[in-house]
Amino acid sequence: GxxxxxxxxxxxxxxxxxxxxxxxxxxxxxxxxxxxxxxxxxxxxxxxxxxxxxxxxxxxxxxxxxxxxxxxxxxxxxxxxxxxxxxxxxxxxxxxxxxxxxxxxxxxxxVSLEPDAPSPGDRIIGNSPAMVEVYKRIGQIAATTLPCLITGETGTGKELVARALVQYGPRAEKPFLVVDCAAIPKDLLESELFGYEEGAFTGARKGGKLGKFELAHGGTLFLDEIAEIPLALQSKLLRVLQDGTFQRVGGTEEIRADVRVIAATCADLEARVAAGAFRADLFYRINVGRIHLPPLRERRGDIPALVRYFVQKHGAAVGRPVTGVSEDLLRALQARPWPGNVRELENEIRRLLASTRGEVLAAEIPPACPGEDAACGELRSLAARALEEGGEGAFHRFVARAEASLIAEALERTGGNVSAAARLLGITRLTLRKKAEEYGIRVPDPDA
Missing domain, CATH: 3.40.50.2300 (Response regulator)
Structure with missing residues (x-):
């Protein structure tokens, strides 16, 4: 004492x-x-x-x-x-x-969720046992500067956890930069992370450009959807995690950066490693500290608190006070499967706020799609992410990710047997190999 x-x-x-x-x-x-x-x-x-x-x-x-x-x-x-x-x-x-x-x-x-409480910004909400475990892990990991991997389905709040790790850690006042690895074309991702020298490629900016690792020096870099990083670039990322050095695209100078890396993914990285689509040594490096976020369907008890928070956060946008939420609506919301998780719930509350006419949120929500199950939910989550990234090409992004996941899963189930995987998918071996090469999925060499 x-x-x-x-x-x-x-x-x-x-x-x-x-x-x-x-x-x-x-x-x-x-x-x-x-x-x-x-x-x-x-x-x-x-x-x-x-x-x-x-x-x-x-x-x-x-x-x-x-x-x-x-x-x-x-x-x-x-x-x-x-x-x-x-x-x-x-x-x-x-x-x-x-x-x-x-x-x-x-x-x-x-748990500061009173309807009239001020909203300082996005926060992690929930008091379920699963979320208390998340808070405990954040408390244990935040004080370190070691790499951390945050896993969970799309829309569970992985970036919020990353920000909490920074907020409660020793680099709270240092730079915090976010890179969405899924939203950046693969041929531009290397220059985005590591920068480039003048003349490195056609269209390179005069004087070159600093990458995110240099800009985040002394702070934290959050790599969202790290599973989307191509295999060829993963070795360069591994090196900077190991010794803190890298070269800009088109450069020869060794640059040193002191950066804590927090990575996140909605993919099964262990399965990607087994399928040869993700380097095992990189996985071990980023998996030093791990936090898994549960899907919303596994913490339905947090939905009322989340609803109150989102009403508080977005209520001003409707131009009139919203003072409560009906019990019927809360029960209906708690019964939904929420394949898009917390993000989908937030968007639903914004839609309800826009359509409500009284001070109590009591609008009806549309029924779940017939026969909605986990597979349907995962596809909707993938579609939501493709649309939320903005810009053109949402259709092609959705199809590419669905194809890559399907091919990786088929190869894993068949132990890497290309012929068996192709039969399972109903495509030719040549098509499978071309698609696997396109998506950076390693398949056995037929001549090996």
Missing amino acids: RALGEDYEVRAAATAEEGLAAVEADPEAVDLVLLDIRMPGRDGFWLLDRLREGFPNLPVVMVTAYGDTETAIEAMKRGAYDYLVKPFDVAHVRALIEAARKQRALTRSA
């Missing part, structure tokens, strides 16, 4: 009942509970259960002098943030406290 009291306000309680009373008296003043398992009277597990029930977002670290596997597993199973065995290193405890405080700050932000 004395060692921590120099940097934190520490409140002590001798029994579980005293500890519970202290938290209940002023829960917002408590960032973290260090809880001994063995105490006079009721033990720490009793208090852990009470705290998890009444204050699910409050991090609780269990402390014991008896470091056995069963106790550790029981503590984590009951929802403890972490588990410490005495005697412990004070520096380690301080680091743990800071990580837990960051998680606490995230959850406080996320």
Whole structure:
């Protein structure tokens, strides 16, 4: 207590009942509970259960002098943030406290959902167990500068998580740049990331151009949809992740950049690696810290909070106050499959706001498409992403991504057997090879 009291306000309680009373008296003043398992009277597990029930977002670290596997597993199973065995290193405890405080700050932000509360901008919303796990991972990873991989379906909020990692990390005041690898033509992606020298190619700007790695020096680069980076470019990305150096397109000078890379994808990278469409060594490099975002259908309990937040965020655009949401509408929204996840829900609320006539949002939403299932949802998500990227060519972007996914899946299911994959797809081997080459998917050499 004395060692921590120099940097934190520490409140002590001798029994579980005293500890519970202290938290209940002023829960917002408590960032973290260090809880001994063995105490006079009721033990720490009793208090852990009470705290998890009444204050699910409050991090609780269990402390014991008896470091056995069963106790550790029981503590984590009951929802403890972490588990410490005495005697412990004070520096380690301080680091743990800071990580837990960051998680606490995230959850406080996320549940600030009063309809009349000011909206400072996009935030991560949700208090479901799945999202609490996401907040915990953010708190654990944010303090580092190691690469991080964020996975999840389209529309789950991967960029918001990336921004949270920066906001609560040591590079919060440094540059944060976003590159959507799926929206940039493959032949331009290298120059976008690494820049180019004057005269590097036809149409190159006089004096050259700095790439995103140079512009993000000292800060963070967010590579959205990293699975779309061509194989030929992945080796250059791997090198800059390994030693921080690269060359501009058309240049020979070694350039050094101190950049933290956060990557995101809606693809199954492990499957891409198995199919030869993504380098295994690059995957291992970016997968150091990993955060998976659950689809909205797996956290339906967060939908009412998300709806209130989006009404608050977009309500001013309708030119009249919207003070509530009908229970019938909330139930209908919670019953939808939401293949486009949170992004689709937000767009639906904007549509409802535009059509509502009263102060209570109560418009009917169209029924789900007949027989809608996971496959239908995935296709709609792919279509939504192609349209949201803007510009021309949405049809071709959608078809190319669908074809690439289908070919990669067929090759994976047939163990890389081109003939079997072609039969499965109903196309010729030549067509499959041409398409695989077009999309950067590795197939076995017939002469090997």
